[in-house]
Amino acid sequence: MKVVITGIGLMTAFGKGADCFVKNIIDQKDGITTIERFNAEKYRGNQAGQVPLSPGQAWDMADLLEAAIKEALTDAELSIENDATAPSWIVGTSYGYLIDRERVNRAILGRDPAHGAHINGQIISMACVSSTHAIGLAKYYIESRKADCVIVGGVEILREVIHAGFHAVRALSPDKCCPFDKNRKGLVLGEGAGVLVIESQQRANQRKAKIYAEIAGFGSASDAFHLTAAIPNGKGLEVAILKALTQAQLDSKDLGYINAHGAGTIQGDRVESIVFQRIFGGTKNPIPVSSIKAAIGHTIGAGGVIDVALSGLCLTKNFLPATLNFKEPEKEFSLDYVTATREKKVDTVLSVNFAFGGNNAAVVLKKVRP
Amino acid sequence: MSKKFLSGNLAGKALNNENKLILIATYRAFIHSKMDIKHMDQAKISIVIHTSFGGLESVEQFSSGIKKNSLKPNSFACSSPSVPASIISMCWGIRGPSLTVVSPRFSEEAVLESASDLAGIDTPEWVICGYCHFSTLSSVESQNQMQSQLPDFAKIWITKWKI
Numbered sequence: 333m334k335v336v337i338t339g340i341g342l343m344t345a346f347g348k349g350a351d352c353f354v355k356n357i358i359d360q361k362d363g364i365t366t367i368e369r370f371n372a373e374k375y376r377g378n379q380a381g382q383v384p385l386s387p388g389q390a391w392d393m394a395d396l397l398e399a400a401i402k403e404a405l406t407d408a409e410l411s412i413e414n415d416a417t418a419p420s421w422i423v424g425t426s427y428g429y430l431i432d433r434e435r436v437n438r439a440i441l442g443r444d445p446a447h448g449a450h451i452n453g454q455i456i457s458m459a460c461v462s463s464t465h466a467i468g469l470a471k472y473y474i475e476s477r478k479a480d481c482v483i484v485g486g487v488e489i490l491r492e493v494i495h496a497g498f499h500a501v502r503a504l505s506p507d508k509c510c511p512f513d514k515n516r517k518g519l520v521l522g523e524g525a526g527v528l529v530i531e532s533q534q535r536a537n538q539r540k541a542k543i544y545a546e547i548a549g550f551g552s553a554s555d556a557f558h559l560t561a562a563i564p565n566g567k568g569l570e571v572a573i574l575k576a577l578t579q580a581q582l583d584s585k586d587l588g589y590i591n592a593h594g595a596g597t598i599q600g601d602r603v604e605s606i607v608f609q610r611i612f613g614g615t616k617n618p619i620p621v622s623s624i625k626a627a628i629g630h631t632i633g634a635g636g637v638i639d640v641a642l643s644g645l646c647l648t649k650n651f652l653p654a655t656l657n658f659k660e661p662e663k664e665f666s667l668d669y670v671t672a673t674r675e676k677k678v679d680t681v682l683s684v685n686f687a688f689g690g691n692n693a694a695v696v697l698k699k700v701r702p
Numbered sequence: 703m704s705k706k707f708l709s710g711n712l713a714g715k716a717l718n719n720e721n722k723l724i725l726i727a728t729y730r731a732f733i734h735s736k737m738d739i740k741h742m743d744q745a746k747i748s749i750v751i752h753t754s755f756g757g758l759e760s761v762e763q764f765s766s767g768i769k770k771n772s773l774k775p776n777s778f779a780c781s782s783p784s785v786p787a788s789i790i791s792m793c794w795g796i797r798g799p800s801l802t803v804v805s806p807r808f809s810e811e812a813v814l815e816s817a818s819d820l821a822g823i824d825t826p827e828w829v830i831c832g833y834c835h836f837s838t839l840s841s842v843e844s845q846n847q848m849q850s851q852l853p854d855f856a857k858i859w860i861t862k863w864k865i
Contacts (some may be wrong), residue, residue, distance in 0.1 A: 374771075458782075473819075501775045520737070
């Protein structure tokens, strides 16, 4: 059974909506601004990708998630007639106990659930791979007929405790974030929400829904190495990618584009390049690689869904996004780092994420032809 | 608990009470199961943990460090709800996928259902299952009486998945 994405909703540093997101990504803009929500001057970095606010407005996680859910449901033209046909939901975020389950139910139904109604929802908290794992679970739910349709979300909000935490572990960049550049100094945080509507291709065709992409493969593995650092040989990430490629029945040489985690950290980006070179290197036509973290910041638990949404949009709108602020790679890597937006048709995309605690996850998307 | 399980990167001082309790529970589960993990394929073992406020104790410690201008990286590193699964993975070299679900309710059935989901996306031979709850200042002060009345606990069991 093919599992497909039929709806996308995004709230990012560029503002509300997937259209606004894509336009800014293609135009190579960034949404990184000076932090005003708390005093960040005392930290190594004082900038972040913040969702724009109107004067007097304040976002919380549920607001961001709700806005993205509504956009995704509208985009998928999904009408939920009664509570019994409500889709399941899986939300990934770094601190799951902060999610208001009732608000998620309300956002999906557009009203309060009927008394005694049960909507199947769960929260995954696995740091930066939280929502990537949610996608893998949703794929399984559809394939196993555990659900007809799953709303998969990722959400994160910029809070001082997280910013200070990344400062404490020396991961913040004092300057602009420049993933994969040889002079990179660290990451810039971001906030936002991403939501995908996931269902079987058969169901999508029956209701004549547009299809962004097939979720063809998912893989995950653990490093068993360190709480905050990736294993230097990248073995866990490599295993996760190979599992996703195998499940997608895709040969590494046939991959079209890699949407990298590329947070801009010195060690993380290096590990990622090592793994990409080991799996995809040595070919006549290197596979293009890029990361959007310099444009919207590292959105932690929301990053997986936002990255996969971007990957689906790349397949339908025929472009590859640039890694902003990238100037020069490290000498030993001969990867095709995308430095300016490319107009290019690709049929397959690999999206990868890895996280504190040694969690790695990868998703393979394939273009679906009408 | 044997010191060998708290060596290297897992020095006892780096772990909060929650994670120490998780390690003790897992250690006892391994003893009870008589598994010889050193001679098993650790890539074929997965971990599923359900937690309520996992990591919140460390978030609170770290937050108080912000006010005092004394940031402790270890507190931040232990603040994610997925840390219990990660330290089990690090301690016993388990390289299969792990899954951490934040849930307000605890039951073996719910954890086994998550284990079944994980087995659907991977092919583990064994799954280390468990749930844990730890009271924190926030949870005690919150209006969520069900949570605050629970004692601190960690329960871990090992399930042979592929028979």
